[in-house]
Amino acid sequence: MARKNAFYAQSGGVTATINTTACAVIETARRHRKHIGKVYAGRDGIIGALTEDLIDTSKDSAAAIRALRHTPGGAFGSCRYQLKPLEQSAAQYERLIEVFRAHDIGYFFYNGGNDSADTSYKMSQIAAKLGYPLACVGIPKTVDNDLALTDCCPGFGSVAKYVATSIREAGYDVASMARTSTRVFILEVMGRHAGWITAACGLAAEKEGDAPHLLLFPEIAFDQERFLAKVDEIVKRHGYCAIGVSEGLRWPDGKFVSESGLRDAFGHAQLGGVAPLMAQLVKEKLKLKYHWAVADYLQRSARHIASKTDALQSYAVGKAAVELAVKGRSGVMPIIVRKSDKPYRWAVGVAELRDIANAEKMMPRDYITEDGFHITAKCRQYLEPLVQGEDYPPYRNGLPAYVKLKNAPVPKKLGTPFNI
Amino acid sequence: MARKNAFYAQSGGVTATINTTACAVIETARRHRKHIGKVYAGRDGIIGALTEDLIDTSKDSAAAIRALRHTPGGAFGSCRYQLKPLEQSAAQYERLIEVFRAHDIGYFFYNGGNDSADTSYKMSQIAAKLGYPLACVGIPKTVDNDLALTDCCPGFGSVAKYVATSIREAGYDVASMARTSTRVFILEVMGRHAGWITAACGLAAEKEGDAPHLLLFPEIAFDQERFLAKVDEIVKRHGYCAIGVSEGLRWPDGKFVSESGLRDAFGHAQLGGVAPLMAQLVKEKLKLKYHWAVADYLQRSARHIASKTDALQSYAVGKAAVELAVKGRSGVMPIIVRKSDKPYRWAVGVAELRDIANAEKMMPRDYITEDGFHITAKCRQYLEPLVQGEDYPPYRNGLPAYVKLKNAPVPKKLGTPFNI
Numbered sequence: 144m145a146r147k148n149a150f151y152a153q154s155g156g157v158t159a160t161i162n163t164t165a166c167a168v169i170e171t172a173r174r175h176r177k178h179i180g181k182v183y184a185g186r187d188g189i190i191g192a193l194t195e196d197l198i199d200t201s202k203d204s205a206a207a208i209r210a211l212r213h214t215p216g217g218a219f220g221s222c223r224y225q226l227k228p229l230e231q232s233a234a235q236y237e238r239l240i241e242v243f244r245a246h247d248i249g250y251f252f253y254n255g256g257n258d259s260a261d262t263s264y265k266m267s268q269i270a271a272k273l274g275y276p277l278a279c280v281g282i283p284k285t286v287d288n289d290l291a292l293t294d295c296c297p298g299f300g301s302v303a304k305y306v307a308t309s310i311r312e313a314g315y316d317v318a319s320m321a322r323t324s325t326r327v328f329i330l331e332v333m334g335r336h337a338g339w340i341t342a343a344c345g346l347a348a349e350k351e352g353d354a355p356h357l358l359l360f361p362e363i364a365f366d367q368e369r370f371l372a373k374v375d376e377i378v379k380r381h382g383y384c385a386i387g388v389s390e391g392l393r394w395p396d397g398k399f400v401s402e403s404g405l406r407d408a409f410g411h412a413q414l415g416g417v418a419p420l421m422a423q424l425v426k427e428k429l430k431l432k433y434h435w436a437v438a439d440y441l442q443r444s445a446r447h448i449a450s451k452t453d454a455l456q457s458y459a460v461g462k463a464a465v466e467l468a469v470k471g472r473s474g475v476m477p478i479i480v481r482k483s484d485k486p487y488r489w490a491v492g493v494a495e496l497r498d499i500a501n502a503e504k505m506m507p508r509d510y511i512t513e514d515g516f517h518i519t520a521k522c523r524q525y526l527e528p529l530v531q532g533e534d535y536p537p538y539r540n541g542l543p544a545y546v547k548l549k550n551a552p553v554p555k556k557l558g559t560p561f562n563i
Numbered sequence: 564m565a566r567k568n569a570f571y572a573q574s575g576g577v578t579a580t581i582n583t584t585a586c587a588v589i590e591t592a593r594r595h596r597k598h599i600g601k602v603y604a605g606r607d608g609i610i611g612a613l614t615e616d617l618i619d620t621s622k623d624s625a626a627a628i629r630a631l632r633h634t635p636g637g638a639f640g641s642c643r644y645q646l647k648p649l650e651q652s653a654a655q656y657e658r659l660i661e662v663f664r665a666h667d668i669g670y671f672f673y674n675g676g677n678d679s680a681d682t683s684y685k686m687s688q689i690a691a692k693l694g695y696p697l698a699c700v701g702i703p704k705t706v707d708n709d710l711a712l713t714d715c716c717p718g719f720g721s722v723a724k725y726v727a728t729s730i731r732e733a734g735y736d737v738a739s740m741a742r743t744s745t746r747v748f749i750l751e752v753m754g755r756h757a758g759w760i761t762a763a764c765g766l767a768a769e770k771e772g773d774a775p776h777l778l779l780f781p782e783i784a785f786d787q788e789r790f791l792a793k794v795d796e797i798v799k800r801h802g803y804c805a806i807g808v809s810e811g812l813r814w815p816d817g818k819f820v821s822e823s824g825l826r827d828a829f830g831h832a833q834l835g836g837v838a839p840l841m842a843q844l845v846k847e848k849l850k851l852k853y854h855w856a857v858a859d860y861l862q863r864s865a866r867h868i869a870s871k872t873d874a875l876q877s878y879a880v881g882k883a884a885v886e887l888a889v890k891g892r893s894g895v896m897p898i899i900v901r902k903s904d905k906p907y908r909w910a911v912g913v914a915e916l917r918d919i920a921n922a923e924k925m926m927p928r929d930y931i932t933e934d935g936f937h938i939t940a941k942c943r944q945y946l947e948p949l950v951q952g953e954d955y956p957p958y959r960n961g962l963p964a965y966v967k968l969k970n971a972p973v974p975k976k977l978g979t980p981f982n983i
Contacts, residue, residue, distance in 0.1 A: 153739070156740070157736055157739050157740065159732075187742035187743070188742075190742060190743070214735065215732050215735045215736060216732075216734075216735025216736045216737075216738060216739045217736075217739030217740070218739070219739075220738075220739050220741075220742055221739045221740060222740075222742050222743040222744070223740070223743045223744045224743050304961060304962070307961075307962055308867050308962055308963055309861050309865075311962060311963065311965065312579075312635050312636075312860075312861065312864035312865055312866060312867065312963070312965075313859075313860040313861055313864050314636075315634065315635045315636030315864060315965060316577055316635060316636045316637075316860045316863065316864040317636075317860065318636060318640075319573070319577050319636045319637030319638070319639075319640050319641045320576070320577065320637070320641060320642075320643070321640075322607035322608075322610060322640055322642050323607070323610070323642040323643045323644050324642070324643045325860075328860060330861075346960075346961075346962065347962060349960070416836070416839055418857075419836055419839070434859050434860055435857065435859060436856075436857050436858060436859035436860060436861050437838075437855065437856050437857045438856060438861070439733075439854050439855060439856035440732075440733040440736045440737065440745075440748060440854055440856060441729050441732065441733055441750075441856050441858070441861075443736065444732035444733050444735060444736040445729075445732055446732060447728050447732065447868055448867055448868070450961065452961075527960060527961065529961075530960075530961035530962065531960075531961040532961065533955070533958060535953070535955070538953060540766075540769070540947060540950075540951075541724060541727075541766075541870065541872075541947065541949075541950030541951040541952065542724070542727055542728055542731060542766065542767060542950065543728055543731065543732070545731065545732075545735060
């Protein structure tokens with residue numbers, strides 16, 4: 144293929160290391176000038192391609208791109224915008240091809256989760272159908288760790304390190320206050336459908352009595368009586384109880400616990416916040432003092448405590464994506480392949496996008512203890528390597544020195560509007 | 564004074580660096596064996612002294628004590644237990660002297676906030692009155708930064724670094740999602756009466772447009788209409804708005820906002836959680852998507868991102884306390900004295916406990932911008948040095964390696980019970 148420009152977009156919720164992948168894509172593309180001209184990024188993800196709102200990453204220096212490696216968030220903007228199925232909205236896909244053709248784009252890199260793998264797969268199909276030469280490569284990213292085929296998802300290891308560290312630290316705090324004050328501490332973490340992040344909290348409990356003492360997974364229906372009995376028992380045994388709870392905890396009827404509880408002063412349902420609800424329950428039924436925390440975006444943007452393993456893998460998949468594309472591969476995604484647990488060894492493999500698209504990897508039941516309240520040794524064996532190593536950002540004035548790119552627009556060539 | 568044992572206790576809410584001070588007290592005492600025998604710690608703070616439940620710190624190795632330096636929480640347990648005024652409860656103070664006499668204790672180190680300074684002061688008075696030789700030295704500690712006379716409080720710099728880093732990171736996240744998803748992000752931080760921690764969030768905003776865009780201080784009565792107008796304006800200008808809010812935010816009538824809002828399914832007032840209330844307001848009135856986080860204990864136990872300045876100062880006050888005591892000083896507290904802002908230079912000074920006891924240092928009004936929604940350059944000048952430098956703990960299995968001491972009990976000599 145003659146030298147072509149590349150398009151890169153970030154999709155869905157961002158992570159502490161999605162920019163590490165962006166850094167790898169741009170740095171690797173810059174080393175393949177024979178094949179790749181400029182890397183254009185979509186402003187706010189795929190929306191940037193649809194609206195011909197492209198960012199010229201060549202306007203940023205090597206140092207600025209290098210700094211992306213340690214910067215959280217999505218440097219070019221991301222979006223929650225799913226392309227409709229091909230048969231319903233061929234116009235969207237044709238528009239993308241039109242924009243790519245106008246800007247001489249021959250490489251399509253889409254950095255996201257299940258939906259994005261699906262979009263990348265469809266792009267490879269429509270390009271082939273229209274006879275437009277386009278190497279479509281998906282790049283994995285999601286804090287939820289729910290992509291199929293890859294051993295783990297870039298972005299997950301860092302949130303895992305953050306939540307495990309946080310609940311360990313809070314556990315030390317509560318343990319010292321329990322005599323006269325807080326007995327129960329509840330940390331709410333992300334993961335609406337899969338309990339991987341909740342499970343990661345469990346890493347902090349290395350031996351009997353360590354925090355967290357109890358985990359509430361989205362996979363295990365919430366049983367209020369069993370939960371309260373367990374908290375009571377733990378407080379009696381250890382003096383306090385630290386709990387990690389998934390935002391996606393459900394009642395036995397499948398409804399989210401977070402949607403059933405709080406009402407504001409006007410009687411409207413309060414969205415989010417399963418932690419305060421659990422706290423209220425503990426107070427009402429067990430008469431114990433509580434504290435609760437909701438980590439929310441803090442957990443997925445905590446680049447200051449990123450996992451080095453995760454940072455290396457996030458970079459590796461970005462680099463591999465470009466290398467696959469220049470070799471002419473399309474409709475594929477680089478994945479992480481585990482070679483051994485201890486010592487942990489991994490490599491980058493390749494999967495077909497059609498095998499990843501829209502599949503969801505749930506926690507195996509044998510990663511959760513029989514009583515449903517903690518992780519098993521098998522789960523620990525899987526998770527432990529993913530949080531290994533620290534990868535500190537540089538600091539300036541006492542705070543992490545993150546980069547903001549120029550995000551210079553590429554002059555429009557079509558100029559035709561497209562309603563998203 | 565002949566060689567005597569020392570008593571050390573932690574008081575009130577713990578911090579990321581109160582154990583750094585404990586480490587300094589024990590290490591320094593071990594270097595003054597001519598004056599100080601053993602260091603006994605109160606199990607769960609002053610309650611340990613009242614109930615003759617003492618911990619023999621000599622049972623822990625030099626390496627274990629050294630590891631205290633980087634361990635959050637309160638290693639010996641803390642408590643929220645205030646001694647009553649002398650005239651109401653002489654029995655409590657006399658009991659303390661009785662326990663100290665039984666265990667040959669000649670040094671009293673009390674590590675806490677305003678109340679603790681008051682208790683230390685009263686101890687020095689009652690010891691003098693009873694003719695019992697006791698060097699009483701208070702040691703400052705509080706995340707709230709509200710102690711009088713000292714330039715800053717050990718423990719505050721680390722929570723300041725944590726909240727500023729966290730809101731910067733979340734700001735990068737929200738900025739990248741704002742096009743199609745979250746527009747407003749709210750982080751709730753501690754500081755029920757003084758807005759120092761809220762102010763520290765402001766450090767992350769180094770230039771126009773940086774997160775956080777808006778701060779809600781406990782010192783500034785909450786004006787709902789002005790707040791909403793400001794959020795609307797910021798979202799229109801920057802595309803998103805990141806907000807730091809104090810848990811102690813109050814309505815114009817002085818009532819806590821957190822106590823006025825949410826009700827659970829049974830109609831009970833939901834304690835805590837001003838962030839979800841602000842979020843609900845933003846959704847109802849401005850129709851903007853939101854996310855919110857409540858850092859709670861995570862902020863004050865985040866030893867993984869402690870300020871080096873804070874760690875050094877936390878150690879320095881502990882060391883100075885012992886040195887003052889062996890020189891025969893009593894009724895005093897080592898404090899931090901600022902010598903210059905830039906370059907930041909500081910030293911340890913000495914203040915009288917009676918001048919610190921029960922005073923509260925509020926944020927000066929000129930540290931808050933005129934509109935009440937951010938910090939001034941003067942505030943930044945004060946805060947910036949306090950978050951300088953990183954002081955990472957060691958890691959094991961990918962997580963911070965914190966120590967748990969043996970906390971071996973000292974055999975009781977009195978054996979008489981005391982009801983607390």
